[in-house]
Amino acid sequence: MSLILGIESSCDETAAAVIENGVIIRSNIIASQHDLHRRYGGVVPEIASRAHLEKIHPVIHEALDAAAVTPDMLGAIAVGNRPGLIGSLLVGLSAAKAMAWALNKPLIGVDHVQAHLYAATLRKPGDDSPPPQYPALGLVVSGGHTSLFLVSSPTQTTLLGKTIDDAVGEAYDKAAVILGIGFPGGPKLDKLAQQGNENAYDLPRPMLDADSLDFSFSGMKTALLYKVRGNPRGRGADTTFQRDAADLTDQQKADVAASFQAAAVQTVMLKLTRAVNHLDAQGQRPRSLIVGGGVSANSRMRSQSIALGQQLGLSVHLPTMSLCVDNAAMIAGLGHCLWQQGRFSPLDLPAVATVSV
Ligand code: KG4
Ligand code: ZN
Numbered sequence: 001m002s003l004i005l006g007i008e009s010s011c012d013e014t015a016a017a018v019i020e021n022g023v024i025i026r027s028n029i030i031a032s033q034h035d036l037h038r039r040y041g042g043v044v045p046e047i048a049s050r051a052h053l054e055k056i057h058p059v060i061h062e063a064l065d066a067a068a069v070t071p072d073m074l075g076a077i078a079v080g081n082r083p084g085l086i087g088s089l090l091v092g093l094s095a096a097k098a099m100a101w102a103l104n105k106p107l108i109g110v111d112h113v114q115a116h117l118y119a120a121t122l123r124k125p126g127d128d129s130p131p132p133q134y135p136a137l138g139l140v141v142s143g144g145h146t147s148l149f150l151v152s153s154p155t156q157t158t159l160l161g162k163t164i165d166d167a168v169g170e171a172y173d174k175a176a177v178i179l180g181i182g183f184p185g186g187p188k189l190d191k192l193a194q195q196g197n198e199n200a201y202d203l204p205r206p207m208l209d210a211d212s213l214d215f216s217f218s219g220m221k222t223a224l225l226y227k228v229r230g231n232p233r234g235r236g237a238d239t240t241f242q243r244d245a246a247d248l249t250d251q252q253k254a255d256v257a258a259s260f261q262a263a264a265v266q267t268v269m270l271k272l273t274r275a276v277n278h279l280d281a282q283g284q285r286p287r288s289l290i291v292g293g294g295v296s297a298n299s300r301m302r303s304q305s306i307a308l309g310q311q312l313g314l315s316v317h318l319p320t321m322s323l324c325v326d327n328a329a330m331i332a333g334l335g336h337c338l339w340q341q342g343r344f345s346p347l348d349l350p351a352v353a354t355v356s357v
Helices: 034-040 045-067 086-103 112-116 168-179 185-193 218-229 250-281 299-312 329-340
Strands: 003-008 013-020 024-032 076-082 107-111 136-141 146-153 156-162 288-292 315-317
Touching: 003 045, 003 086, 003 329, 013 045, 013 329, 024 045, 034 045, 045 086, 076 086, 076 112, 076 329, 086 107, 107 112, 107 329, 112 329, 136 250, 146 250, 156 250, 168 185, 168 218, 168 250, 185 250, 185 299, 218 250, 250 299, 288 299, 299 315
Parallel strands: 003 076, 076 107, 136 288, 288 315
Antiparallel strands: 003 013, 013 024, 136 146, 146 156
8 A cells, every 4th residue: 555645835725645545535634824815915925935834844744643644654755846936835845855854755746737637536535436537638727827738647748738828717816806806816706706697798718829729818807807997098007997896786796707707717618629629630539638726616617627528528527626726635646656657856856936847
């Protein structure tokens, strides 16, 4: 039996988890910092690293205790070392290195974005739903990433397209700020959208050029800004608007939220369809669709992904809600696959802020 400890601290969640045989969740502890960042309307990197420092030891202890695992039982220590906020990554990485060295266990550096694609494979004990079939089309939709991959196996992915500006979760968060509905914006906007009319406002569905599998969400966000505040007058620091979100009725806000959600999700679905067609034309038609990242918790993203899978004949794999957002279970799970391949990391493994694929 393999027991892998996973550690995750790339952004504003301090997390640790123990995974058995790469699939079964023995424990999954997440300490969120949302309360610390709420007043700033976004994640403040310096505050995030300090909070990770306070939380990392208790969270690791809790993950081991909840799994009824002692450190000597672990096969390896897996840690998300890329990409993310550098100060945040360093906290989890330093803890993982110290444990690996002190316990004389292998250290395994894991890519956070690839790990999001593994989250849908993880199971609670007793749940034997089938794993994804490969090759799969992989979609990571989060606060930092909107990326499409050809997934040949959990450890072998090829990037097909990514956002050229805002990530979809970032666009959700900014749209929520424009609507004045609070932080973190994605889940709030999702809830509000359910009371609105998605046809009330016409927002763009940016496709870039005819063949592109890249995404762009900043135009959609700016279009929403103008719907809420009216067309701008003046330029730069002197720009003024006719109104702001406080002048909208609750129903109008819900209608803006619903229209935005419809535009954002439809854009993603159109790209997924395009990607399947591209891969099909190259003789690599995917058998499954795997979705991961914070925005895979979105109600419409989930329902539309399932509908698209049915339409295109792909099995659809979404993480359970607690594994959509940042967590260490996905790090430990993918760590297990790397461990099986002997892909260990040296103790001078660096933290890397940027995406490596
Ligand atoms: O994966 P994640 O925890 O962090 C990154 O790796 O970026 O994703 C966080 C993002 C945030 O932008 C958050 O607003 C968004 O996921 N999110 C949602 C929902 N739940 C979380 N966006 C839309 N609808 C949701 N229900
Ligand atoms: Zn993430």
